[in-house]
Structure formats: structure tokens, C-alpha cells
Amino acid sequence: MQQEIKDIVLEANLLTKRYQLGEHLVQALKEVDFVVKKGEFVAIMGPSGSGKSTLLHLLGGLDKPSEGGISLAGNQLSLLDDKEATLVRRHNVGFVFQFYNLLPTLTAEENIMLPLLIDGQKSTDHQERLNRLLNLVGLADRRDHKPDQLSGGEQQRVSLARALVTNPAIVLADEPTGNLDSKTGKTIMELLRRSCDEMAQTVIVVTHDPLAAAFSDRTVFLLDGRIKNEIMFPPDMPGAGRRHMIIETMETLNS
Numbered sequence: 001m002q003q004e005i006k007d008i009v010l011e012a013n014l015l016t017k018r019y020q021l022g023e024h025l026v027q028a029l030k031e032v033d034f035v036v037k038k039g040e041f042v043a044i045m046g047p048s049g050s051g052k053s054t055l056l057h058l059l060g061g062l063d064k065p066s067e068g069g070i071s072l073a074g075n076q077l078s079l080l081d082d083k084e085a086t087l088v089r090r091h092n093v094g095f096v097f098q099f100y101n102l103l104p105t106l107t108a109e110e111n112i113m114l115p116l117l118i119d120g121q122k123s124t125d126h127q128e129r130l131n132r133l134l135n136l137v138g139l140a141d142r143r144d145h146k147p148d149q150l151s152g153g154e155q156q157r158v159s160l161a162r163a164l165v166t167n168p169a170i171v172l173a174d175e176p177t178g179n180l181d182s183k184t185g186k187t188i189m190e191l192l193r194r195s196c197d198e199m200a201q202t203v204i205v206v207t208h209d210p211l212a213a214a215f216s217d218r219t220v221f222l223l224d225g226r227i228k229n230e231i232m233f234p235p236d237m238p239g240a241g242r243r244h245m246i247i248e249t250m251e252t253l254n255s
Contacts, residue, residue: 008071008203009169010036010059015068017054017225018151028054030225031068036170039200041193043213045246046222047254052206053174055222059204060093060172061085073169090119092162096173096192100155102147102162108154109134109143112161119166126165133161136198153184160191164201171195173205177212189215210250214242223253 012034019026029051036042042183046052047207057063059070070077073092077085094115102111112130113123123130134140137157147155156176163171173192177185193215196202205212213219219242229249233242 007037008035009038009040009073010034010056010204011071013069014058015055015058015070016066016125017051017063018056018066027029028225029058029065032225032227034220034227036202036204037121038202039120040218041196041203042205042215043216043217043219044204045208045210045213045250049221050227052222056174056204056206060095061089090115091166092169094168094171096156096159096163096171096176098175098178100147100152100159100179102155102158104147105146107146108139108150108158111147111158112165115166124250129165129167133164133226136148136164136194137161151184152180153187155181155190156184156188158197160188164195164199168201170202171205173203175207176205177207177209182211185209185212210243210246211239213246214239219246219249221249221253228253 006148012032015032015034017029019028032055044052059072061072064078071115072088075088075092077088080088103114106114109130112133112173113126116126117123131140134143137160139154139157139161142150142154150158155172176188176192180188189212192203192205196203205216207213217233219231220227231245231249
């Protein structure tokens with residue numbers, strides 16, 4: 001039992017989020033329970049408005065729940081003030097967004113190292129990790145290029161390396177393939193999968209794409225702010241079989 005507790009990286013209990021939209025109270029999430037273990041790759045799916053991005057923002061400490069609690073790497077996020085929550089995010093969460101969020105004046109290498117510099121660390125102390133990440137994402141020969149000299153897929157690879165550079169407890173990716181063609185999107189998902197397999201990285205991906213979700217160990221389905229279903233894939237199940245199960249589940253939920 002103690003080993004199981006130690007292996008839990010993130011846990012949400014009865015997570016609820018409400019927004020005031022004009023005169024209407026919108027309940028985006030309703031009493032969601034969610035646990036993620038170290039090294040696990042979880043995909044979150046659901047139709048627009050199901051609460052996917054809201055859940056991801058709460059899990060990463062970018063927003064606070066109306067009710068319920070979140071434990072991230074041993075930190076109770078709901079008990080932290082804004083400064084404390086910022087430090088927890090900085091040290092424990094890597095973010096990958098749909099539109100890359102790279103600084104245009106910095107090179108690929110500088111963008112990757114930015115989280116460490118913001119934390120007051122010296123880039124010279126992390127050259128070995130930087131080189132490993134550049135090799136992981138296939139950009140060792142593009143390290144001196146600025147974002148406008150890189151393709152969309154290359155920019156997303158920089159974003160992924162930046163998310164991994166602090167060796168975070170968890171990587172949260174919000175529609176990381178949404179701005180990419182299918183071939184490039186598959187490459188990004190393969191890299192996220194490799195980060196789990198080769199670096200024991202924990203990953204949560206919000207996606208609408210069954211192809212992307214098929215790279216996960218487990219896919220969770222949200223509908224109307226609640227978890228309605230989930231699939232735990234056998235490790236040896238091929239991608240085509242996973243996609244079939246995901247599509248079948250989505251069709252059932254939408255019927």
C-alpha cells in the first residue's frame with residue numbers, strides 16, 4: 001500500500017468547477033475523481049464543452065476549483081497561495097500548448113532553457129540534459145534557430161523539450177497536435193510516448209484525436225463535466241486496436 005501511495009503523482013478528489021457567465025452559473029466539472037501514477041500516459045477526451053481543458057488547467061494549478069482538492073507531487077494545491085502555487089508549477093509541471101508559446105527573439109536552445117533561467121539556475125549546469133533533450137526531439141542541428149526559422153512541428157518539438165527540461169513530476173499537454181498535420185502530429189505523440197518509456201515521464205494529454213489518444217496507457221472520457229468512461233489498454237495492444245476502442249466508446253457516449 002505504501003508503495004502505491006508513493007507512486008501517485010497527481011490525485012484529484014471531488015473536483016468541481018463553476019463559472020458565472022452573465023446571469024447563468026455554468027458547472028464545468030462535477031465531482032471528478034482522478035488519479036495518475038508515475039510514468040503513466042493518460043489521454044483525456046470528450047466533446048467541446050465537456051470540461052477537458054478546465055480539468056487540465058485545474059490539475060496544473062493554473063486555476064482553482066470551486067470545490068474539491070488536488071494533490072500534485074505531494075503538494076495540496078488548494079491550500080497554497082498564488083506565489084506558492086507558482087513555485088509548485090515551476091518545479092513540478094511542464095506545459096505543452098497547441099500554439100507552442102515560444103519567445104520569437106530566442107533560439108530553440110534558449111527557449112528550451114528558459115524555465116531553468118526563470119528559476120535562477122545557470123544554463124551551463126544543465127548542458128548534458130539540454131543535449132539529451134535536443135537529441136530526443138531531433139533538433140540538435142537546429143538549436144540556434146529562432147521560431148520563425150522552424151516549421152510548426154519543429155516549434156512544437158521545442159515546446160516539448162522545454163516542458164521536459166526541469167524534469168517535472170508531470171507534463172500536461174493541451175491539444176498538442178491540434179495545429180499540426182496528421183504526420184507531424186503523430187511524430188509529437190511518438191515523442192511524448194518516448195518520454196514516458198525512456199525517461200519515466202508522467203504525461204496527461206487533452207485531445208479530440210483518437211490517433212493521439214491511442215498512444216496513451218489509459219484514455220478517460222469526459223461528458224458534461226463528469227468522467228463517463230475510461231479504457232485501460234493492454235501494453236501489447238496495437239495502435240489500430242486502441243483507436244477502434246476509442247472511436248467506439250466516443251460513439252457510444254455521443255449517441
